[in-house]
Amino acid sequence: MEWTTTLRGFDEAFQAGGKPRDHYSPVIDSLGRLTKQKIKQREDLVGLALRNQGITFNVYSDQEGEEKVFPFDFVPRIIPGFEWKKLEEGLIQRVTALNLFLQDIYTEQNILKEGVIPYDLIYTRGEFRRELLGITPPGGVFTHVVGTDLIRDDNGDYLVLEDNCRCPSGVSYVVENRQLMQRTFPELFTKYKVAPVRNYPDMLLEALEHSGHSFGPRGRVVVLTPGRANSAYFEHSFLAREMGALLVEGPDLIVEDNIVFVRTTEGRHRVDVIYRRIDDPFLDPLVFLRDSILGVPGIISAYRAGNVAIANAPGAGVADDKAVYPFIPDAIKFYMDEEPIIGQVPTYMGLRPDDLKYILDHLDELVVKTTDGAGGYGMLMGPMSTKEEQEEFRKQIVDDPGHYIAQPLIQLSAHPTYLDAEYKARRVDLRPFALYGDRVKVLPGGLTRVALREGSYVVNSSQGGGSKDTWVLEDE
Amino acid sequence: MLLTRVAHYLYWMGRYIERAENTGRQLQFTYDIYLELSGIAPKDARSEWRHFLKVFPAGDAAPILPQARSSVLLAFANSYLLDPKNDVSVVSTLGKARENARAVNETLTREVYVSINDTYRRLNSLSSVGFSDESEAIDYVTELNRDIQSMLGAIELTLTRDQGWCYQKLGEAMERTNRTVGVMAARLPSLMNDVEADAAPVHYAKWRSLLTNLGSLENYRQLNGPRFTEQQVISFLLFNAGAPRSVLCGLKRMQGYLNQLPKESAGLSLARKLIGKLAARLEYDRDEILEISDLTPFLMEVSTSLNRAHDAIINADTEF
Structure with a gap:
């Protein structure tokens, strides 16, 4: 079968002359031997599994609010171990710096005093929460989960496009995409040593429990969702199930004497850690948006009293504001006295x-x-x-x-993608997920999003993007 | 530990799945008996559909019973399987079951969610097209009933026996018991009045229809043999604690589930009391009940108590 590499920019799978890169050769060879009919059968299986398991997202602009299947492309994105190692180090450095930055601007504000970042820039950000000044969250961590969007320039160098420090989503697709690939294209795995991703919920639970360790050996963790209409509801439900945590909505929680409780059939039980998938403005109507019905009245007061850990901490969004982004390399130098390992745009x-x-x-x-x-x-x-x-x-x-x-405009790297019974080059990005518990850990790989429309640079699921399984190869 | 909100969703999920199963099954058996009777007793055959409409009242969305024999099944199948405007259609009730399941997906197993979602999606995809002929409709309803049985099997085989399970099964038992009472209330008056007038095949067909609509024909015959007597059928459907669709069996099941749920809840205590009283009445006043010539008021009384118990269960989730 033909493989096209026609786009400008870096090609993930092919060298300049059209020869596959070494780490892609076995996959290209195996897929090239499958007939269109065989591929169609396997794609049908994938589609059926996605729909039946409800692996979907909601689109707010959709009048009917219908659940959409996030398109999945079976040609895996492959990252060699040595390449990943550098990325992992860069992400650990960046997430550590983001956390130090948040700790600083909500307490001492040294980075502002030193003039590295202007005061007025921070104080005019909507995501900077003055209400939370002086508060250090339980466990000292602001950014328990960070999804960093990476792209590659024409030379193949990774660049940070943006950080997501509020409620980054997409990790459920990372885990589910791997399951789908293993079921539908098992033969591809026999040729590679691929780092597993199935343990993400365990890593997440460990990080969350760590943030609540001051409340007891195993803090009670709940996942707070805005509800079924939210675009990422599948993920909320997926993570709660996989962690064995309760999936709660605002009205399921109640705050009394600055303690958060969950309403159960046996009465109220204390909650120690809230993995919230609700944005700050909706979190507490007593502090932020008064008419929010998604949040929990009094939750910020309980957080301020140190009685509950909230992940990610309220106010963390200022670290991923696009106006703060240009200053992150300076922040890395300021807090860690290091040069940034991963560059940015x-x-x-x-x-x-x-x-x-x-x-x-x-x-x-x-x-x-x-x-x-x-x-x-x-x-x-x-x-x-x-x-x-x-x-x-x-x-x-x-x-x-x-x-x-x-x-x-950065070209974004291109990756072979199977569309209309042909392998075509389409642009991709990568969102790895970093977790901060006792230290920063990064899930190998992440979510590769692909712009399915020809010529498009927009990889977002709500605008015609799809996703791929991302393989990080373990070094021999 | 179970969230009160989740308990509520699981209870409704149980009710809706059971309702979908009842609608699909009764549609199939009503059609069978309609075909059987339409040659020998066309009036009685048409009455079968009137009973069906009484058991599953659909208001304005209810189909008008067509005159042409060949159009009857199509009209009912399109309305009671596929019409989303019909609140008691399978697509509506299964859609609600799926919404409830989706809201508590994290507490279910993948097998349960996939079976509910898959069955609903296939049904929903048909709803915009509709059935074009009778054989397509009858094939589909047979397949649907099999799918719902698989769904119930997935629930049975994969869910943990915890409080969530009890709520889900409580909903199922409540729906089933209510439905048995409803079918008896709809069908018994005409059966008991016409028994003398009916020719033997019609007489048997009508009693058989009552039992098959309640999925109880084989169970009845194992106990009582091939003959139908009014006393035996009523006794079987009301008092046989071993027959899965009898009223007493449903009450006993509900008692069992309620006893495993938290004792602190006033709502659940009231439900326990109401169900307990009903079960005791059926167990100890059996002879007295069998002597009642018109069972309708008694069945209405049972139905009212069941509805009060249902309200008490539903309101229990607002207590904490």
């Missing part, structure tokens, strides 16, 4: 006058993002945009420059 900030001028002069070349945007929404992809779209953005940027950043 050059970023122009609307709040800097020189950068603003550059952004406005180069709208047709840059990718412009709002500082609090997510999911691929609120973006201008300059090179693909129309004059009208650019002018619309220009007005918005001039109105509120601090709300925008811009970056050069």
